[in-house]
Amino acid sequence: MKKFQQTITQKIIAKHSDKKYVEEDEFVLSKVDLALSNDVTTPLAIKQFYNMFFNISEPKLFDKNKVVIVMDHFTPNKDIPSAQQNKFTTEFAKKFKIKHFYFGGCVGIEHALLPEEGLISPGDLIIGADSHTCTYGALGAFSTGVGSTDLASVWSTGKVWLRVPKAIKIVYYGKLNKNVFGKDLILSTIAKIGVDGANYKTIELTGEVIKKLSIFSRFAMTNMAIECGAKNGIIEPDDITYKYLLSIKSRKFKINEDLKSDKDAKYQEVVEIDCTKIFPQVALPHLPSNSINVKDLNKKIYIDQVVIGSCTNGWYEDLYLAAKVLKDKKVNPNVRCLIFPATPKIYKQALKNGLIEIFLNSGCVVNPPTCGPCLGGHLGILAEGEKAVATTNRNFIGRMGHTKSEVYLANPVVAAYSAIRGYISDN
Amino acid sequence: MKIKGKVYKCPDNIDTDVIIPAKYLNNSDPTFLSSHCLEPLVEQLNKKLTSQHIIVAGKNFGCGSSREHAPLAIKSAGIRCIVAESFARIFFRNSINIGLPLVELKDATKLFDFEDEIEIDLTDGEIINITKSQKYKIQPFPEFLKKIVSVGGLVEFVRQSLK
Numbered sequence: 365m366k367k368f369q370q371t372i373t374q375k376i377i378a379k380h381s382d383k384k385y386v387e388e389d390e391f392v393l394s395k396v397d398l399a400l401s402n403d404v405t406t407p408l409a410i411k412q413f414y415n416m417f418f419n420i421s422e423p424k425l426f427d428k429n430k431v432v433i434v435m436d437h438f439t440p441n442k443d444i445p446s447a448q449q450n451k452f453t454t455e456f457a458k459k460f461k462i463k464h465f466y467f468g469g470c471v472g473i474e475h476a477l478l479p480e481e482g483l484i485s486p487g488d489l490i491i492g493a494d495s496h497t498c499t500y501g502a503l504g505a506f507s508t509g510v511g512s513t514d515l516a517s518v519w520s521t522g523k524v525w526l527r528v529p530k531a532i533k534i535v536y537y538g539k540l541n542k543n544v545f546g547k548d549l550i551l552s553t554i555a556k557i558g559v560d561g562a563n564y565k566t567i568e569l570t571g572e573v574i575k576k577l578s579i580f581s582r583f584a585m586t587n588m589a590i591e592c593g594a595k596n597g598i599i600e601p602d603d604i605t606y607k608y609l610l611s612i613k614s615r616k617f618k619i620n621e622d623l624k625s626d627k628d629a630k631y632q633e634v635v636e637i638d639c640t641k642i643f644p645q646v647a648l649p650h651l652p653s654n655s656i657n658v659k660d661l662n663k664k665i666y667i668d669q670v671v672i673g674s675c676t677n678g679w680y681e682d683l684y685l686a687a688k689v690l691k692d693k694k695v696n697p698n699v700r701c702l703i704f705p706a707t708p709k710i711y712k713q714a715l716k717n718g719l720i721e722i723f724l725n726s727g728c729v730v731n732p733p734t735c736g737p738c739l740g741g742h743l744g745i746l747a748e749g750e751k752a753v754a755t756t757n758r759n760f761i762g763r764m765g766h767t768k769s770e771v772y773l774a775n776p777v778v779a780a781y782s783a784i785r786g787y788i789s790d791n
Numbered sequence: 792m793k794i795k796g797k798v799y800k801c802p803d804n805i806d807t808d809v810i811i812p813a814k815y816l817n818n819s820d821p822t823f824l825s826s827h828c829l830e831p832l833v834e835q836l837n838k839k840l841t842s843q844h845i846i847v848a849g850k851n852f853g854c855g856s857s858r859e860h861a862p863l864a865i866k867s868a869g870i871r872c873i874v875a876e877s878f879a880r881i882f883f884r885n886s887i888n889i890g891l892p893l894v895e896l897k898d899a900t901k902l903f904d905f906e907d908e909i910e911i912d913l914t915d916g917e918i919i920n921i922t923k924s925q926k927y928k929i930q931p932f933p934e935f936l937k938k939i940v941s942v943g944g945l946v947e948f949v950r951q952s953l954k
Contacts, residue, residue: 391933391935391936404813404816404858405857405858405859407819408819408859408860408863411819412946415946416946416949416950416953417953418950420950420953420954421953437816438816438817442817443817445817445818446817449817449818449819492857493857493859494856494857495855495856495857495881497857509857509881510857510881510884510885511857511858511859511862511881511884511885511888512859512885513859513885513888513889513944513945513946514884514885514888514945516946516949517888517945517948517949520949520953521949521952521953525935525939527933527935559804559851559854560804560850560851560854560877560879563851563877563879563880564880590881593851593854593879593880595880651804739808739813739856740808740812740813740814741813741814741816758806758808758855760806760808760809760855761806761808761809761831762808762809762812762831763808763813767812767831767834767835
């Protein structure tokens with residue numbers, strides 16, 4: 365009998381639901397390998413977790429070693445209400461002896477921190493109360509974002525309800541142009557399919573370009589799967605994936621040859637993208653789908669701020685690219701250029717290799733790892749009428765501050781050139 | 792269940808930063824959140840949002856972040872149902888989980904005007920535009936979701952499995 369043909373996503377969901385295979389749109393209860401949340405989503409989850417056990421029994425976590433809490437959004441505590449809710453979460457984490465609780469000097473931006481800490485393996489099923497949880501698809505895991513009540517139900521039962529997503533295969537072919545990275549590929553993809561183009565679906569990223577793409581560029585791509593509405597973005601693990609995983613000392617994983625989509629797996633749509641036509645991108649306000657080639661801007665857009673960092677582009681490779689542009693140059697006197705290494709380890713590596721010195725010499729502000737400015741939380745808020753180029757993932761109305769401010773999304777090289785010129789530029 | 796109210800119209804792609812800006816996420820109290828519900832849009836449209844309203848939105852309502860503060864702000868503002876041409880995935884889950892009814896209706900923003908009086912019958916699956924004397928059928932939820940909705944949300948659903 366012919367084997368039921370499945371995508372890599374279906375295989376992972378089936379395995380975690382004690383099934384041989386799952387079909388599109390089927391509802392399943394799946395076992396969760398890791399349940400993630402942060403300082404913004406955890407307080408609500410704690411309340412719902414207690415509600416679930418109220419008058420039944422003492423609240424109990426399904427597995428304290430599989431719960432991860434990262435205090436990365438409003439820390440270092442930005443104001444009194446944040447301090448209060450962070451205290452509430454810290455007390456909870458201590459009470460329940462949560463093994464992977466990251467606060468203080470251990471804080472990194474969650475989606476860069478978890479892979480670095482060796483918490484993600486190919487084939488894992490990861491649920492996070494943060495929409496960018498889809499990042500881990502770069503390592504061949506199924507990972508998706510949910511809200512706080514969903515997360516509380518995972519804490520209580522170890523399981524999550526999922527509807528098996530339909531799949532879109534995106535094939536990247538051709539040759540990458542100069543200064544084009546994962547960020548540019550995903551921005552132009554979102555521009556092509558729209559901000560809801562993959563709503564409820566899987567996007568499977570594949571093709572000759574992906575096969576040669578660095579792990580960091582891959583992370584930037586799966587990270588932004590949510591920006592076209594996708595439930596998850598995923599890349600089949602290959603030699604590049606395993607090389608990255610082996611570089612993390614604490615890694616333990618088995619290579620599973622079957623962890624890929626079957627030849628005749630079903631796709632609702634196959635989108636082909638000719639990378640030869642993609643140049644460094646900029647997504648204009650106020651949607652990531654407003655992405656165009658920087659060279660096609662028909663006027664100079666002067667800026668007030670540049671942010672280089674975030675769960676999309678705060679990796680070492682991103683800082684390295686920005687530093688290469690900024691070396692021996694000065695940030696334009698009209699621009700504030702803010703650097704956010706994504707994790708303490710990345711920060712240390714950047715320090716050791718002289719990147720931090722380059723940033724300071726050029727007039728940048730080097731900040732601690734935090735999500736702060738990306739969501740208009742703290743450390744880089746925009747005033748009315750101000751414009752920023754950011755290597756982050758969203759440019760919604762008021763995302764980085766005032767509702768009449770503007771965010772332009774780009775890669776770290778465009779961000780660095782723009783910081784020097786004072787207007788959006790890719791050279 | 793029948794829900795009656797007046798239409799508050801929203802365009803396509805209303806994101807969670809518009810539903811509840813991140814600067815308010817340092818407090819998860821529902822009453823606090825409700826006082827800032829859809830604040831940037833309300834300011835822009837200059838039309839007050841009240842508990843008598845039913846939100847009627849375009850495509851991709853609730854896109855963006857996973858913050859459950861978004862449906863919570865809407866529910867706590869007294870809004871008892873959202874009708875949209877489509878919902879973003881995480882927002883959809885979050886609303887079902889906290890017991891905020893959602894209705895998907897094609898061309899919803901073309902069928903209704905601001906302040907139209909409408910009645911939503913979730914049991915019989917129809918929406919009546921009282922002002923315009925029009926009736927529309929709504930698609931029922933899949934069985935699995937109906938189970939969560941019928942007990943009032945995911946907390947109660949999980950409680951039943953913990954008992």
